[in-house]
Amino acid sequence: MTLGGIDIVVLIASLMSASTPILLAAIGELVAERSGVLNLGVEGMMIVGAICGFVVAVHSGSPVLGFFAAAAAGAAMAVLFAFLTQVLLSNQVATGLALTLFGLGLSALMGQGYNGLKPPSTPDIRFGPLADIPVIGPILFSHDWVLYLSLLIVLGTWVFLTHSRAGLVLRAVGENHDAAHALGYRVRLIRTAALAWGGACAGLGGAYLSLVRVPQWAEGMTAGAGWIALAIVVFASWRPWRVLLGAYIFGGVTVLQLRLQAAGIAIPVQILSTAPYLITILVLVVMSARRGRAALGAPAALGRVFHASN
Amino acid sequence: MSKTELLAVDGISKQYPGVLANDAVSFAIAEGEVHALLGENGAGKSTLVKMIYGLVKPDAGQMRFRGAAYAPKEPREARASGVAMVFQHFSLFEALNVAENVALGMENPPKPRELAHRIRTVSEDYGLPLDPARLVGDLSAGERQRVEIIRCLLQDPKLLIMDEPTSVLTPQEVDILFKTLRQLAAEGTAILYISHKLEEIRALCDGATILRRGKVVASCTPREKTARELAELMVGETLTPPARRQKPPGAVALDVSGLSVASPNPFGTALQNVHLTVQQGEILGIAGVAGNGQDELLLALSGEIRTDAEAIRIAGQGVGDLGPNARRRAGLVAAPEERLGHAAAPDMSLTENALLSGAVRKNLVRRGLIDWTAARRFAEAVVKDFDVRTPGVGTAARALSGGNLQKFVIGRELSQAPSVIVVNQPTWGVDAAAAAAIRQALIDRAAAGAAVVVISQDLDELLEIADRFCALNAGRLSAPRPTQGLTVEEIGLMMGGSHGMEVAHAHA
Structure with a gap:
């Protein structure tokens, strides 16, 4: 099935893979924001995850170990953020920006000497005859395990937030931390855990870039993916399935513009490559224009400093 | 009614930086x-109950609950012992529904369906009907309080x-709440009731403990005292009610129509x-409410929200489409609730x-430059005229106590020789002496010819100063009525009656 020289099935299969880093980072940030903390350090956590995963995978020869290391590194960055904002009560926006800058610098330092190396490959899972079904096969049964894990995480996040007691407590903390504290819930502990989870997801997303998508290490290779993930959380009005939708739309536009370039459409390359970002901005503007609705989705305590004496 | 001791508090002290x-x-x-x-306000009531509920740790003293030593480290422990609390500022989550809010206040909540059933049963037994699936953000204040009370009742508190x-x-x-509370007391639940409404x-109440500046100054049986005696025990001085003037009102200064x-x-109420x-x-x-x-x-x-020009008129001139500064120029000043x-x-x-709201009417800005000398003089005049206790006019607003800042905010508006004054909750969270001073100042401004709109949730305050x-x-x-001769019953109906609450069922 082709349209204007572009194979739709291949397009869908590749957009899923292209979207996975952003999807992972965004779903993690969603949990952190639902607990009431705005962590702008997603980009920094992603790139540190990318280099840590790359280094460990290259030395151990195991991409699985690499992904574990990436998650741990992202979580460590997030715990640092939690210590600064939850214990020392620093400003969340400034600390998040600093975390991104710190992550970019640290990853560049760690990545010295890893340029041009090839990491061990992460093969697609073999589904046997299922992968040979036309259309469905290439779209659903021809991916690597991390992509399936990312979909499981979205499902798990949805179940956790809407059906579990722990998820209810997390939402309560993000909604009104003073009331949650008055009822005896540990606001800081819950937020630290949510941040660590968000960091681990961002780390995984970064490693997916350096181990599967590219697969290579290059300085600053996340190239704004963390910021897009933050925008997608807002686009999704803090709902897990909409994060999936938002990430796949963004990934879809990214892949589509590449294919359009390859197909030789007469639109300047510069305009095509800015398309994903322009569309993100456009969607955000449309979302925030419907103010009442969007405001309902936002956790009421998002970004506010909690101190137990209040 | 049994006389077994339930809770005894003995020599409890708590020191905060700068205040005992x-x-x-x-x-x-x-x-x-x-x-x-x-x-x-500030007598130490809230601190005391927070210690009983395990939110704050006492520095000294002990408590006994049902004969055993009691020192809850956290609210969880207090709830497990049978202590429940309904908070002054609701501890509710607006974006969650009633059942989720109730579940958050319980140790081991039952399955959602069973919980919804129990909420319905208990709420109907006590005459506080509630729909478990509704979003708390959509409920009225009275209904929100029901959610808090039901949350407590589901845990069989002592x-x-x-x-x-x-x-x-x-x-x-209030009548319905009191019936519910009396029913609970008759079933053996003790109630610790904090209020300054005498x-x-x-x-x-059967008994009362009166606190002043953190100390117990009296214990009494409230029925045997008059409200005035109780008030004087609370304040520690004799109170003089504000003096009223009798003067026929003049021309219409503020006219709001349609x-x-x-x-x-998103959870606010539209004006209709x-x-x-x-x-x-x-x-x-x-x-x-x-x-x-x-x-x-x-x-x-x-003027923070703009409407049609003709919807709001000051002295006949349409100002509905003008912003706050243009309205100040027309003579209207306003003091919102949140200080x-x-x-x-x-x-x-x-x-x-002082400069922020006084710039227009006091000419504190000339050709785009601030006249700091005049601004300071204006602030100093407000501080002096309204007895604001502050080290100086260079102090940050945050550093003033609630009552002092309120006196400053109200004083700043009243000192601009306005023709129309709008205030919301002018004495909210202010001690009795400061409240009396603010009310007197409003009355004096009206006597000087200003038109005054006082929005307040304190009925006694309105009955005292409003014409x-x-x-x-x-x-x-509602249609306005002369204050003189109004009964509490009539006022209640104007405020929307009982909002569908009913009296507690006798069998529960």
């Missing part, structure tokens, strides 16, 4: 007793602490077709805050 919140406080509550904790429960209720809702305490505005807040007129020299009191459009009315009158962050910028000095009285209910304003 509780100083060797002792008192006891028997099973089935309704006990009042009386005191002014002691129920209620922190200022009636400040958000209509008189009819008539309520005289009607409801004012309808949507709320800027509000009509009101205020004459020179007159005070119009607007009552209403919180969240019925008071904030929106203030925003619409001050920090709305009426005053917390981290700016008193001079800067005419009306009420906001769900964004609609």
Whole structure:
């Protein structure tokens, strides 16, 4: 099935893979924001995850170990953020920006000497005859395990937030931390855990870039993916399935513009490559224009400093 | 009613930086007793109950609960022992539904379906009907309180602490709440009731402990005292009610007709077709339970929300489409409810805050440059005239106590020789002496010819100072009536009656 020289099935299969880093980072940030903390350090956590995963995978020869290391590194960055904002009560926006800058610098330092190396490959899972079904096969049964894990995480996040007691407590903390504290819930502990989870997801997303998508290490290779993930959380009005939708739309536009370039459409390359970002901005503007609705989705305590004496 | 001791507090002290919140406080509550904790703002009532509920740790002293030593480290432990609390500022989550809110306050909540069933049963037994699936953000203040009470009742508490429960209720809702509380007391639950509303305490409570500046100054049986005696025990001085003047009102200064505005807040109330007129020299009191459009009315009158030009007229001139500064120029000043962050910028000095609202009418800005000398003089005049206790006008607004900052904010507006004054909750969270001073200042301004609109949830305050009285209910304003001769019953109906609550069923 082709349209204007572009194979739709291949397009869908590749957009899923292209979207996975952003999807992972965004779903993690969603949990952190639902607990009431705005962590702008997603980009920094992603790139540190990318280099840590790359280094460990290259030395151990195991991409699985690499992904574990990436998650741990992202979580460590997030715990640092939690210590600064939850214990020392620093400003969340400034600390998040600093975390991104710190992550970019640290990853560049760690990545010295890893340029041009090839990491061990992460093969697609073999589904046997299922992968040979036309259309469905290439779209659903021809991916690597991390992509399936990312979909499981979205499902798990949805179940956790809407059906579990722990998820209810997390939402309560993000909604009104003073009331949650008055009822005896540990606001800081819950937020630290949510941040660590968000960091681990961002780390995984970064490693997916350096181990599967590219697969290579290059300085600053996340190239704004963390910021897009933050925008997608807002686009999704803090709902897990909409994060999936938002990430796949963004990934879809990214892949589509590449294919359009390859197909030789007469639109300047510069305009095509800015398309994903322009569309993100456009969607955000449309979302925030419907103010009442969007405001309902936002956790009421998002970004506010909690101190137990209040 | 049994006389077994339930809770005994013995020599509890709590020191905060700069203030001794509780100083060797002792008192006891028997099973089935309704006990009042009386005191002014800052007397230490809230600190005391937070210690009983395990939110704050005492520095010294002990407590006994049902004969055993009791020192809860966290609310969880207090709840497990049978202590439940209804908070003054609701501890509810607006974006969650009723059942989720209730579940959050329980140790081991049952399955959602069973919980919803139990909420329905208990709420109907006590005459507080509630739909478990509704979003708390859509509920009225009275309904929200029901959610808190039901949350407590589902845990079969031995002691129920209620922190200022009636400040958000209509008189009819208060009656129903009292019936529920009496029924609970008859079933053996002790109730610790915090309030500064003296008539309520005289009607409801079996015993009272009175706190002043962190110390117990008296224990009494409230029924045997008059409200005035209780008030003087609380304040520690004799109170003089504000002096009223008798003067016929003048021409219409503020004329609002057909004012309808949507709320800027997703859980706010839209104003619907509000009509009101205020004459020179007159005070119009607007009552209403919180969240019925008071904030929106203030925003619409001050100019923060704009409407059609002709919806709001000052001395005949349409100003509905003008912003706050243009309305100040026309003679209207306004003081919103929230002191920090709305009426005053917390981290700016008193001079800067005086400048922010006084610039237009006091000519503090010339050719785009600030006249700091004049601004400082204006701030100093406000501080002096309204007895604001502050080290100086360079102090940040945040550093002042609530009462002092309120005096400054109100004084700043009243000192601009306005022709129309709009205030929302002018004495909210202010001690009795400062409240009396603010009310007197409003009366004096009216006597000098200003038209005054006072929006307040304190009925006693409105009855004391207003010439005419009306009420906001769900964004609609009732027709105004002369204050003299109004009964509490009539006021309650103007405020929307009992909002569908019913009297507790006898069998429960």
